[in-house]
Amino acid sequence: MVETNGWTQDKANEKLRELAKRAQTDMEFRKLALTDPVAAIAKIDPTPLPKWFKVRFVDNAGATLTVVLPDPPSQSSELSDAELEQVAGGGDANRCGGSCVVSCGISAIV
Numbered sequence: 001m002v003e004t005n006g007w008t009q010d011k012a013n014e015k016l017r018e019l020a021k022r023a024q025t026d027m028e029f030r031k032l033a034l035t036d037p038v039a040a041i042a043k044i045d046p047t048p049l050p051k052w053f054k055v056r057f058v059d060n061a062g063a064t065l066t067v068v069l070p071d072p073p074s075q076s077s078e079l080s081d082a083e084l085e086q087v088a089g090g091g092d093a094n095r096c097g098g099s100c101v102v103s104c105g106i107s108a109i110v
Helices: 009-025 027-035 037-044 081-089 100-109
Strands: none
Touching: 009 027, 009 037, 027 037
């Protein structure tokens, strides 16, 4: 099973909303989010991110669109733990597991 350090999709979405809201008004915090995203997240929630989790924030540059591509299908005919969780838990139809919220939908959830 993949170690998450207590981070769930709901918790991540909540903390990303908090981070985005703060980054709109606190320019020092915004600069920290752009240069050291892990440190910025730690200011919102001290729970360490899983070591395998990579995060990057980008400044809204107007004409830039960031698209998160889905992972290629695994070569295995068996479902991964994450895929089984989606099926068993009735996860949403969002193929990227919600990670695209950061790049394509953050303004809609703030």
